[in-house]
Amino acid sequence: MSGRGPLHLLSAVEAASLVREGAIRAEELVAACLARIRELEPTVQAWAFLDPDHALAQARAADRRRRAGQPLGPLHGVPVGVKDILDTCDMPTENGSPLHAGRRPAADATVVSRLRAAGAVILGKTVTTEFAYYTPGKTRNPRDPERTPGGSSSGSAAAVAAGMVPLALGTQTNGSVIRPAAFCGVVGFKPGHGLIPRHGILPLSRTLDQVGVFARTLEDVALLTEELVAFDERDPDSRPRARIAFREVLAAEPPVPPRLGFVRTPRWDRMAPDAAAAFEALRAALGDRVEEVAPRAELGEAFEWHRVIMEAEMAANLDREWAQGRDRLSPALRGLLERGRALPALEYQRALAGALALGAGFAELFRTRYDALLTPATPGTAPRGLGSTGDPSFCTLWTLCGLPAVTLPLLHGADGLPLGVQLVGAREADAPLLRTARWLAARLGAAG
């Protein structure tokens, strides 16, 4: 406890433990985060909605609960940022679109109520791109405000990177968790498809939408994820399953040193030279623990399958928005919806079948060869400018197959900005993937 840094930079694990022990109050912790936000928000613009009084009121309630000797959840008093496409019953949820301005959901998303049940303080709502698609919100990269933070979970990544909050939630339909985490230099984790229930979250694509988390350490990622993974019959892809002991698995030693497959995706030609060099060096440093996986021709098609599925499903899910206010959608989103509305059912189903077959191929690879695939999270560091959230294509294949993916800020570009190292694991091996990530970070002598 002694020698700890400023409260707003505590990890969630540390903060939860200090609050539980009574060494700090939730109110102090939240106040420290709010002070940090006051300081940096004019630059970073991470928040779509923030009511400091409401956040402090939640914190004081948490403190009262502790003083009354009531049972405390694993996140008791810990502030969490929530992407503004996740419904909150006590804050607006505007989905990054003027069409939903002032929208006040009647109920919390399942994950938000799980956070509350675990004792967390919902600090506020973080900025999303328009309907979690490409058109950026106001957020800037805290590492360099001239650069994009990535998207669509822009505010969540930026808020965690800026030390405004130790934990945040996001979603990924293509690269919307891994990419902003990589650009902002934090840990991002997107468990496998169906693990974290999506009820109460803006539906874009049942096949692709996946919930993910942001934190500054792997231990915090495990703490948060363990509270979110659950069965919810209101998400048709949620399955009954035993509780996954993310924290325990993360803390354990791998039974044997992991073996990694290094994947230059079919989009390797997009890699920035400095990023490519950093990954070659990483590969060399890992020696015989890593081996090259040559992408099959089929992988090229997979980008097309992803596009077709996303366009078709977003067109169906945003049908009402199209009908009622297409003039208030960005040209990029309008274009996507137009394409999606014109797609034949046959092409859509071919894409679904292709994705299923591709997933079976990856399953085989994990079963017989690799603990995880090692691949860049993005083609380089965060690009300059705020007009685009950058290239998601290094996440596309894994999202398409619903595989768990984690990014660690282990490398740097020539500009000194973080580069995310992405590890991708087998379906249902989400916790071992985090353990492999910890092994990788330790092997490279980083904090992870």
Add this chain to the structure above:
Amino acid sequence: MSGRGPLHLLSAVEAASLVREGAIRAEELVAACLARIRELEPTVQAWAFLDPDHALAQARAADRRRRAGQPLGPLHGVPVGVKDILDTCDMPTENGSPLHAGRRPAADATVVSRLRAAGAVILGKTVTTEFAYYTPGKTRNPRDPERTPGGSSSGSAAAVAAGMVPLALGTQTNGSVIRPAAFCGVVGFKPGHGLIPRHGILPLSRTLDQVGVFARTLEDVALLTEELVAFDERDPDSRPRARIAFREVLAAEPPVPPRLGFVRTPRWDRMAPDAAAAFEALRAALGDRVEEVAPRAELGEAFEWHRVIMEAEMAANLDREWAQGRDRLSPALRGLLERGRALPALEYQRALAGALALGAGFAELFRTRYDALLTPATPGTAPRGLGSTGDPSFCTLWTLCGLPAVTLPLLHGADGLPLGVQLVGAREADAPLLRTARWLAARLGAAG
């Protein structure tokens, strides 16, 4: 045991018990079924493939196994007919189409290997309509060979009704288990979607395809179903679950007398007057245990959703057949595939979403009101003529929502032919549905 009828008319429960005790040999049992087939097959035409020597060889192997004191499965020595769209590694599987004539699968469908593991004798392959769609095969109704047996699982229903085999497997994408069972006067049961794995079965529609069983008693239905329900990761809609004790639940008394909801589907105008009268009498006989459920307007649309889903998914699944041999498809199937190939992805997804919402509505009804819905299996007795397999629309809604459904031959039309009484239950309440069916049969003083 004393006073039992001819071997070919034994129930599967009786037959399995007699074989197990050594009171009869599997070979005798199979020989009796084969004799019955020799007698009636010229009229009924239930079999697409039957090799008596191979069936007898399986039976003799079962007898040897018993004599050797090896463990015996619950279906040891019991013959089962298998619809010819379920792959068998030792018999052709021709899917009712000249395009697949002579097709010899390399492996058994999951359900076929489960039957073998339970000790069953795979007697032969039963006639299906063309690709399990509307165009009839050669089978005739054993109750009256001038009439259709129904379809698409025509041979399975007819074989069980004719006493050729105590058990048979079928599949239902619209009304393909319940309707032929009703027309042929046997018990048909289609568990909820995803319960019986479909790996190795001709895929027509992932959303709609469901496996079902035919037998002459509810106890036989429970015996067979208990061996088929399983998790199979190769069926994307299969779920890990505890073994369902169908036989035990069926044998138990309902905790309270069931309450039934009587549904005149939106297609009630299609009911034959004699069938309508029979159902009104049934309703009256049940007194306060049954209450009328008025169909909502939404139910009308649901037929459209079913059509769109079936057309779109069959077009995708029969894409190769379309490309390679559309000239050898029936006009009806060609028409369906043409329509399916032209459907927009948006319309397809609207239908999927509609079905999901409808299913949620039914779930509510079951949770708060009824143990089961009571509704006719068909609009009347088996129609005259072999050019059509009859009207499946009284099964459409339940198939669309993936609800378990069972039909019992409890009523008769003015022509003396059987009328099926259909009971529909909640998802995941498959075994209690059979218990309710037994209660209903007992209440009406029938054997069930």
